[in-house]
Amino acid sequence: MDIEKIRDDFPILKREVSGRPLIYLDNAATSQTPRCVVNHIADTYYRVNANVHRGVHTLSQEATDAHEAARRRVQQFIGAASPSEIIFTRGTTEAINLVASSFGDEFLHDGDEVILTVMEHHADIVPWQLLQRRRKIKLRVVPINERGELQLDVYKQLFNERTRLVGVAQVSNVLGTINPVREMIAYAHSQGVPVLVDGAQAIPHLRVNVQDLDADFYAFSAHKIYGPTGIGILYGKEKWLDAMPPYQGGGEMIAHVDFSGTTFGELPFKFEAGTPDYVGTAAFASALDYVDSIGLEAIAAHENELMRYTTAQMEQIEGMRIFGTSPHKSSVISFLVDGIHHYDMGMLLDKLGVAVRTGHHCAQPLMTSLGIEGTVRVSFAMYNTRAEADAFIAALHRVVKMFR
Known part of the structure; x- marks a missing residue:
C-alpha cells in the first residue's frame, strides 16, 4: 500500500484543526470519502x-x-x-x-x-x-x-x-x-x-x-x-x-x-x-x-498493525484501561485513563488536532456491564499512518500530564 498516494485521494486529510494537522481517528463512526466517490x-x-x-x-x-x-x-x-x-x-x-x-x-x-x-x-x-x-x-x-x-x-x-x-x-x-x-x-x-x-x-x-x-x-x-x-x-x-x-x-x-x-x-x-x-x-x-483496487486484506493488515503498535504504546501510560483485549479484534481501541473523564480527554485531544470519539458509542448496555459510563475510542482506517499514531500518543501523554 502506498499510504501517501492513498492520502492524496482524501482531501479532508490536508486540513487543520486548531492550527494543527488533522489526525482523524474516528473511522468507526464514519470513514472519510475519497475523491473518486x-x-x-x-x-x-x-x-x-x-x-x-x-x-x-x-x-x-x-x-x-x-x-x-x-x-x-x-x-x-x-x-x-x-x-x-x-x-x-x-x-x-x-x-x-x-x-x-x-x-x-x-x-x-x-x-x-x-x-x-x-x-x-x-x-x-x-x-x-x-x-x-x-x-x-x-x-x-x-x-x-x-x-x-x-x-x-x-x-x-x-x-x-x-x-x-x-x-x-x-x-x-x-x-x-x-x-x-x-x-x-x-x-x-x-x-x-x-x-x-x-x-x-x-x-x-x-x-x-x-x-x-x-x-x-x-x-x-x-x-x-x-x-x-x-x-x-x-x-x-x-x-x-x-x-x-x-x-x-x-x-x-x-x-x-x-x-x-x-x-x-x-x-x-x-x-x-x-x-x-x-x-x-x-x-x-x-x-x-x-x-x-487497494485490497481489503492489505487494508486490514495495515490497520491491525497500527492498532497493535498504538496499543503497545498506550499500555505504558499509568492508569490506562483498555476495554476489549481479545486476540481476535478489529482496529478499534476503547480506553479510559484513571482520573480523566472521557469527554475531557476527547475535547483536549481535539485541541491538539486529534479527532476521537467519546461517550457510550450507542452501546449503553455494554457500558453498564463494564461498570462505566463511556470511553474514548480510537479507530483506524487505510489512510492513517504510524506518524499519526505517534502524534496521538504524544497528545495523549500531554493530556495526561495536565491532570497529574
Missing part, C-alpha cells in the same frame, strides 16, 4: 440525474442502469446469490428496523424470544424493544468475559422452543471484538433459528461472504466503508424476504394499486418504497471499486 456524485447530478425505473427517456434509463449495476456490485462484494437479495436502505439502522418490523410481524408472536448480545449497538436493541410493544416477546442476552468475548456456552444455553431469531454484531463497535458469527450461525441453524448479523463494523475490515457465513440477514452502511452517507444494505436470503410483508408502502414497491386493494412488486422492490438515493447507490459502487 465525490466526483461520481457530482458527475451523476450533472450528467445522469433522472428518477429511476419506469422512465422511458435516456437519462432515466441510464440512471436506472447505474442504480441496478450498484446492486449487482454489492451482491458481488458480499457474495450474495442474487441481486434480488440486496435491499437498499438508508443505513444499518434502517436495515435492522426493516427486519424487526417485517420479520417480527410475520414470524414473532407473544411469548417468542430473540437472542441478542450485550455488546449490540442500540440499532440492534431498540427495534426489538419497539416490537415488544406490539408483541409480548422476550429478549435474551449473551454476556461477555473479561477480554470482551462472547460466552458461547451461555449463548447455546439461551436457546429453547420459543427462540425465533438471533441478532449479533460481527464486530463490536466498542471492543473491536470479532465475534465467531459463522459458528454462532451454525449452532442457531441446528436449532432451526435464523440469524441477523450487524456487519457495520465488519464490512470495512473483513472480507465478508454471506453465503459462506450462511447468514439469513446481513446489514451494513456505505459511510463506514468510504461511501456516501444515507445508504445502507440489507442482505436477506430470498426465502425469508419472499415470506416477509413490506416494510413501507408507496410508489416503486407495488405491482398494482386499486382502492379495493394493492398487490406488491417482486424482490427487491417490495422493500424499496419511494424514490431511492440512486445517486448514492452508484457512488457506493465506486467506493467498493476503490476498496478492491
Whole structure:
C-alpha cells in the first residue's frame, strides 16, 4: 500500500484543526470519502440525474442502469446469490428496523424470544424493544468475559422452543471484538433459528461472504466503508424476504394499486418504497471499486498493525484501561485513563488536532456491564499512518500530564 498516494485521494486529510494537522481517528463512526466517490456524485447530478425505473427517456434509463449495476456490485462484494437479495436502505439502522418490523410481524408472536448480545449497538436493541410493544416477546442476552468475548456456552444455553431469531454484531463497535458469527450461525441453524448479523463494523475490515457465513440477514452502511452517507444494505436470503410483508408502502414497491386493494412488486422492490438515493447507490459502487483496487486484506493488515503498535504504546501510560483485549479484534481501541473523564480527554485531544470519539458509542448496555459510563475510542482506517499514531500518543501523554 502506498499510504501517501492513498492520502492524496482524501482531501479532508490536508486540513487543520486548531492550527494543527488533522489526525482523524474516528473511522468507526464514519470513514472519510475519497475523491473518486465525490466526483461520481457530482458527475451523476450533472450528467445522469433522472428518477429511476419506469422512465422511458435516456437519462432515466441510464440512471436506472447505474442504480441496478450498484446492486449487482454489492451482491458481488458480499457474495450474495442474487441481486434480488440486496435491499437498499438508508443505513444499518434502517436495515435492522426493516427486519424487526417485517420479520417480527410475520414470524414473532407473544411469548417468542430473540437472542441478542450485550455488546449490540442500540440499532440492534431498540427495534426489538419497539416490537415488544406490539408483541409480548422476550429478549435474551449473551454476556461477555473479561477480554470482551462472547460466552458461547451461555449463548447455546439461551436457546429453547420459543427462540425465533438471533441478532449479533460481527464486530463490536466498542471492543473491536470479532465475534465467531459463522459458528454462532451454525449452532442457531441446528436449532432451526435464523440469524441477523450487524456487519457495520465488519464490512470495512473483513472480507465478508454471506453465503459462506450462511447468514439469513446481513446489514451494513456505505459511510463506514468510504461511501456516501444515507445508504445502507440489507442482505436477506430470498426465502425469508419472499415470506416477509413490506416494510413501507408507496410508489416503486407495488405491482398494482386499486382502492379495493394493492398487490406488491417482486424482490427487491417490495422493500424499496419511494424514490431511492440512486445517486448514492452508484457512488457506493465506486467506493467498493476503490476498496478492491487497494485490497481489503492489505487494508486490514495495515490497520491491525497500527492498532497493535498504538496499543503497545498506550499500555505504558499509568492508569490506562483498555476495554476489549481479545486476540481476535478489529482496529478499534476503547480506553479510559484513571482520573480523566472521557469527554475531557476527547475535547483536549481535539485541541491538539486529534479527532476521537467519546461517550457510550450507542452501546449503553455494554457500558453498564463494564461498570462505566463511556470511553474514548480510537479507530483506524487505510489512510492513517504510524506518524499519526505517534502524534496521538504524544497528545495523549500531554493530556495526561495536565491532570497529574
